[in-house]
Amino acid sequence: MTTDEPALRLHGVSRTFGQTAALSDVSLEVPHGTVCGLLGRNGAGKTTLMSLAAGHDRPTGGRVEVFGRDPFTHAPTTSAVSLVRDDQRYPDDFRLRHLLAVAPRFHARWDRERAAELVDAFRLPARTDVKKYSRGQLSALGIVLGLCSRAPLTVFDEPYLGLDASARRTFYAQLVADLAEHPRTVLVSTHLVDEMEALLDHVVVLEGGRVVRDCSLDEARSAAYTVSGPAVVVDGLTAGLPVLTSRRLGGLRSTTVEAPLTPEAAAAARAVGAQVEQASLQDVVAAHGADRDDDDTAHRTAHPTLETAGARA
Numbered sequence: 001m002t003t004d005e006p007a008l009r010l011h012g013v014s015r016t017f018g019q020t021a022a023l024s025d026v027s028l029e030v031p032h033g034t035v036c037g038l039l040g041r042n043g044a045g046k047t048t049l050m051s052l053a054a055g056h057d058r059p060t061g062g063r064v065e066v067f068g069r070d071p072f073t074h075a076p077t078t079s080a081v082s083l084v085r086d087d088q089r090y091p092d093d094f095r096l097r098h099l100l101a102v103a104p105r106f107h108a109r110w111d112r113e114r115a116a117e118l119v120d121a122f123r124l125p126a127r128t129d130v131k132k133y134s135r136g137q138l139s140a141l142g143i144v145l146g147l148c149s150r151a152p153l154t155v156f157d158e159p160y161l162g163l164d165a166s167a168r169r170t171f172y173a174q175l176v177a178d179l180a181e182h183p184r185t186v187l188v189s190t191h192l193v194d195e196m197e198a199l200l201d202h203v204v205v206l207e208g209g210r211v212v213r214d215c216s217l218d219e220a221r222s223a224a225y226t227v228s229g230p231a232v233v234v235d236g237l238t239a240g241l242p243v244l245t246s247r248r249l250g251g252l253r254s255t256t257v258e259a260p261l262t263p264e265a266a267a268a269a270r271a272v273g274a275q276v277e278q279a280s281l282q283d284v285v286a287a288h289g290a291d292r293d294d295d296d297t298a299h300r301t302a303h304p305t306l307e308t309a310g311a312r313a
């Protein structure tokens, strides 16, 4: 295994299930030693991509490489990846001690001491069969297994399901501390974009099985801005710009455009009484796969910028 190769490279990858194209012609590289957020709406293809990265599945077309090798056929590469699935199953009669005993057989770099610390931090019950764990306890268990595997590529598929806010903070803090001590590559899918944004170095956004963004966090953050105000004013300010989403409430409109927010654009908007702000990463992700122009009142409360505009009007 060499660190000259990207941790993960997909080249023209497709994965179809019958008539469904879960991934279509996906090419991307996850740089070595980064935390990469895999983002996108439900059904965008995140879990499919993660299964391919872990060598649990094969692409229908194209090539998947982990550290330059095929994770499906090259056994040492398969064992260099740890995939923590949100629906991970364990043997019926397993308790925590059984899992902690077998884990080192699958992960050469397994860290026993860290595992003991994390079990305490997440208060995982020792005397309960794992199959009876709550949703949050199962997620915490997956986090322990993923972090302590020290796998060169660790993949977390929505690792926070059922975790309370305090346990999620524990996860984020442990991830940051562990990566500082033992740098490696992490690929994590999440819908909690606002909450996890600070952990990410790199961002990949999928929409309908295709990559619509593959860039650093900073690039993703500065990719779009939102203008809100009287519809006629907003339409004038955004004419000719690539619109990600646009929502209308009565005479007000809120439009997110895919362009950097320059001082000139901000000044022009304010001069005519419109509000303008950098779109959040969450706004950018939500815009992909959403209707481009939505005047349906049923959606009004789904857009925080519009609520803001309405409240200020």
Ligand SMILES: Nc1ncnc2c1ncn2[C@@H]1O[C@H](COP(=O)(O)OP(=O)(O)OP(=O)(O)O)[C@@H](O)[C@H]1O
Pocket (backbone or CB within 6 Å): 017, 020, 021, 022, 040, 041, 042, 043, 044, 045, 046, 047, 048, 049
């Ligand atoms: N085994 C399968 N058989 C048939 N269709 C599948 C299978 N696995 C995934 N799909 C389909 O492929 C598409 C992508 O699914 P995937 O689970 O990768 O999305 P996702 O981005 O992880 O979604 P979510 O955020 O809801 O978890 C969906 O349309 C899904 O229904």
